[in-house]
Amino acid sequence: MATPNPASESPSGKGTKNVASSDSSPDDDLKCLDTSLNFFNINLCNIRGLRSNFQSVGHNLSFTNPHLLFLTETQLSEATDSSPFSVPSYFLYSHFRSKTLCCVYVRNDLTCSPAHALESYEFSTIWLRLNRLALKWAFF
Structure with a gap:
């Protein structure tokens, strides 16, 4: 810390x-x-395969309890169902495309929405708009 x-x-x-x-x-x-x-804890990890490292993701989320966990190189295809990668107390925003892919686990006590207008098809990105009111416990 x-x-x-x-x-x-x-x-x-x-x-x-x-x-x-x-x-x-x-x-x-x-x-x-x-x-x-x-x-406000934000973790980032180049996971190099979400399917093969999902147990580590669950461990990280349960022990460090970050507000956001960004993962790159998930190596999942666009058609992948994200439900097997769900974690209690977190919502998964995914952008599984071309096997480069990224995703974000957002803690359920935060309110956010995807900002699709900012995303590009040239890059594997995820843009989220966090609701500032959801963070009022930390801001004054």
Whole structure:
């Protein structure tokens, strides 16, 4: 776990980190993530085959409990049914195409939706729009 930067500590002594919001205007104040409460955990793994490494994915999700787990090189085809890869307390967003493929496990306590307009057929990508209200426990 990262430790708060003393230069960014709040007057109360609790560490804070500035987090820019993608939908904020220049007139909006920057949102602060209180690092003394919780972290927003994002994990990334080049899985090199989801089918052969699915047990490791389940282990990672149950022990590290990240908010998001991004996986690349899942090596599954577009027609693959994603239900065998479901994990309790997580929703799976997948982009299984051309065996390069990627997917994201999103914790069920977050609200998000796919941003298909940002995706490209040239690359294997997943774009998600996280609902800021779903993170209100961490933002003030």
